[in-house]
Amino acid sequence: xxxxxxxxxxxxxxxxxxxxxxxxxxxxxxxxxxxxxxxxxxxxxxxxxxxxxxxxxxxxxxxxxxxxxxxxxxxxxxxxxxxxxxxxxxxxxxxxxxxxxxxxxxxxxxxxxxxxxxxxxxxxxxxxxxxxxxxxxxxxxxxxxxxxxxxxxxxxxxxxxxxxxxxxxxxxxxxxxxxxxxxxxxxxxxxx
Amino acid sequence: xxxxxxxxxxxxxxxxxxxxxxxxxxxxxxxxxxxxxxxxxxxxxxxxxxxxxxxxxxxxxxxxxxxxxxxxxxxxxxxxxxxxxxxxxxxxxxxxxxxxxxxxxxxxxxxxxxxxxxxxxxxxxxxxxxxxxxxxxxxxxxxxxxxxxxxxxxxxxxxxxxxxxxxxxxxxxxxxxxxxxxxxxxxxxxxxxxxxxxxxxxxxxxxxxxxxxxxxxxxxxxxxxxxxxxxxxxxxxxxxx
Numbered sequence: 001x002x003x004x005x006x007x008x009x010x011x012x013x014x015x016x017x018x019x020x021x022x023x024x025x026x027x028x029x030x031x032x033x034x035x036x037x038x039x040x041x042x043x044x045x046x047x048x049x050x051x052x053x054x055x056x057x058x059x060x061x062x063x064x065x066x067x068x069x070x071x072x073x074x075x076x077x078x079x080x081x082x083x084x085x086x087x088x089x090x091x092x093x094x095x096x097x098x099x100x101x102x103x104x105x106x107x108x109x110x111x112x113x114x115x116x117x118x119x120x121x122x123x124x125x126x127x128x129x130x131x132x133x134x135x136x137x138x139x140x141x142x143x144x145x146x147x148x149x150x151x152x153x154x155x156x157x158x159x160x161x162x163x164x165x166x167x168x169x170x171x172x173x174x175x176x177x178x179x180x181x182x183x184x185x186x187x188x189x190x191x192x
Numbered sequence: 193x194x195x196x197x198x199x200x201x202x203x204x205x206x207x208x209x210x211x212x213x214x215x216x217x218x219x220x221x222x223x224x225x226x227x228x229x230x231x232x233x234x235x236x237x238x239x240x241x242x243x244x245x246x247x248x249x250x251x252x253x254x255x256x257x258x259x260x261x262x263x264x265x266x267x268x269x270x271x272x273x274x275x276x277x278x279x280x281x282x283x284x285x286x287x288x289x290x291x292x293x294x295x296x297x298x299x300x301x302x303x304x305x306x307x308x309x310x311x312x313x314x315x316x317x318x319x320x321x322x323x324x325x326x327x328x329x330x331x332x333x334x335x336x337x338x339x340x341x342x343x344x345x346x347x348x349x350x351x352x353x354x355x356x357x358x359x360x361x362x363x364x365x366x367x368x369x370x371x372x373x374x375x376x377x378x379x380x381x382x383x384x385x386x387x388x389x390x391x392x393x394x395x396x397x398x399x400x401x402x403x404x405x406x407x408x409x410x411x412x413x414x415x416x417x418x419x420x421x422x423x424x425x426x427x428x429x430x431x432x433x
Contacts, residue, residue, distance in 0.1 A: 019306040027307065027357035030212070030397040062378060064355045064399040084268070084354045087292040095255040 001124075001183070004140045004161075005147075006154040008126070011191045012092075014150045017174060020089040021105060021130050024054055031085060033066040047113040053106035056085040069104030069175075093128075093176060096192040099185075100126075103176040108136070108165045116141065119157040123177040126186065128152045130174060133167030147173070154183060194376070195384060201423035209419055210358070215376040215400070216384055217393040219426050221331070223364065224433035225389040227324040232366040232411055235276055235342060239319065243344075244287035245274035251287055253295045266293070268401070271349040278325070278340035278413075279314040281305070288317075290341065307357075311416065314339050324432065325413070328364075331432050336362055336425050338416040345372070345410045350403045353380055356396035360422065363392045364413040369406030376400045386412075393417060393425075 024032070035051040055067025057080040067083065080101045086094065090103050102123075108114075116139065119125070129149045137144045138155065139162045147153050155161065158180070165171045178186055194215040208214070235243070244251055246260035246269075260266050277288035281301045288294060291310055296303040302310065316337075321329065329337060345351075353375070365388045376382040378399050386392055394400065404410045417425065 013304055015304045019304065023307040023357070027359055030355060030358060062399075064353065064378065082267075084356060086267070091255075091292070 001156055001158060001180070004143065004156050004159060005138065005145045006187070008152040008154060008187065009190055010096075010152045012089075012128075012152070014130075016092075017089045017128065017130055021172060021174070023088075024085065024105065028054065028085065031064075031066050031083065033068045035068075046115055047111060049111070050109040051106065051112055053104060054085055056083060056090045056103040056105065057081060057101055058083045059102075069106040071102070089174070092192045093174075096189050097126075097176070097178060097186065099182055100176045100178050103174070105130070105172065105174050108163065108171040110165055110168050110170070112163070112165045112171070114163040116160045116162040118160055121158045122180055123157070124180050124183060125155045125157045125175055125177055126152060127155050128174040130172040131169070132171045132173075133165075133169045135167035136163075136165040136171040138163055154186065194382065199426060201427040204423045204426060206419065209360070209422055212395070212398050214395050215382060215398055216374070216395070217422070217426060219391045219393065219428065221391055221425070221428040222389050222431045223324065223328070223391065224431060227327075227433065228364070228366050228388055231322075231324045234323070235366075235411075239276065242287050242319070243274050243276055244289045246272050248287060248289065251289050251295060251298055252293055256293045268352045268354045269349070270352060271346065273346075273349060274344045276320065276342040278316050278320040278342060279338065279415075280317055281310065281313040281315075283317050311338055311359075316340060327432050331428070332425060335421040336415065336417045338418070340413060340415045342366065342411060342413050345402065345404045347404055347407050347409065349410075351401050353378070353399050353401040355399055358397050359416045360419060361394050361396055362415045362417045363394060365390070365411070366413055367409065367411040369404075369408050369410065371406035372402070372404040372410035374400060374402050391425075393422060 031054055032052055035048040053069035055069050058067035059077045059080050060067050063081060063083050093103060094100060127147055129147045131149055132147060134146060137146045141160050196214055196217045246266055249257050256266055280288045291302055294302055363386060365386045368388060370385060374384045376398055380401055
């Protein structure tokens with residue numbers, strides 16, 4: 001796979017996604033994970049102050065505790081299970097992509113930088129932007145990509161990649177993982 | 193003490209109510225149990241056609257229906273529940289499932305609607321406003337009775353340990369048994385039983401679940417109550433009859 005980012009042909013309601021996000025922001029603070037808490041394994045020197053989000057599927061033993069949207073928790077396993085947040089838009093995504101896992105939302109405030117890195121070759125990420133700005137983007141060493149709300153993108157996380165939010169507003173994405181060998185199937189899903 | 197009874201409304205600060213430091217508040221106001229039973233009986237007889245369950249294929253999102261048929265559970269519900277959605281954004285002459293389980297193709301009024309809009313636009317459907325429910329609405333107002341649902345748990349039904357959104361829930365048992373319990377705590381270590389005639393507010397951000405260990409069903413009227421209205425409700429005295 002030498003491509004970096006592919007736009008999906010997926011039709012969905014951005015409003016439904018925004019409603020879902022707003023509901024989590026308003027009424028699910030008790031399941032919100034904050035990067036500033038000292039419960040992560042992170043020696044990567046990313047700039048993640050103020051980053052927060054929700055693990056909609058969790059790899060923690062206790063599903064009633066906040067789960068990070070990234071595989072960084074000290075207690076984390078590879079066993080991902082639905083939390084109480086698996087409803088509405090998130091559930092529609094899971095139904096459309098039944099082989100998907102690690103459904104999450106992450107919010108990157110201005111100044112957030114995830115340095116270049118690679119993730120496992122077994123899984124590929126799909127990002128569905130909720131909100132962003134013209135100075136928030138993915139980087140792939142020699143190229144940058146601005147992802148637009150209302151669209152969904154395959155992100156080849158097996159290549160060196162990172163993110164920057166150099167804008168003045170938060171960047172919020174819904175994202176999840178699919179097995180790397182399901183990329184062709186994902187491209188056939190038209191609607192949720 | 194995580195089970196609060198006879199509490200002074202002044203002690204119920206917004207900070208405390210929003211915390212995880214309590215499980216259940218039993219309020220002083222009580223309800224005539226006979227009229228609660230009469231309401232329950234009418235639901236089970238005259239309004240039976242408006243009851244939905246996870247077998248209601250025509251009204252549920254297809255994936256919810258199929259999952260229940262295949263696995264016998266949906267989300268935290270281990271087993272089949274039935275319910276009447278009392279509050280809904282429009283008046284409907286068919287059963288209305290809970291918001292996130294209803295098929296938006298059958299109920300276009302919930303498509304792309306936010307939780308706030310749903311909470312504000314869902315009002316009691318006229319067919320349910322009679323008897324004791326009408327009296328409760330007059331006494332407590334919709335501020336304590338938002339998104340009303342009468343939920344029926346058959347014998348043996350379990351709701352697995354979970355947390356919900358921070359919207360505080362009011363529970364009014366209509367019909368129950370002494371082995372139908374609420375459990376609170378990460379290991380379901382705190383067990384509470386609710387009685388017909390009483391009104392309870394539960395703290396849904398504390399891990400909790402339910403189990404109907406009796407031989408008969410357990411039927412509760414549920415609603416959401418505004419956080420800033422809780423002290424006023426806690427301060428109410430007397431009986432609704």
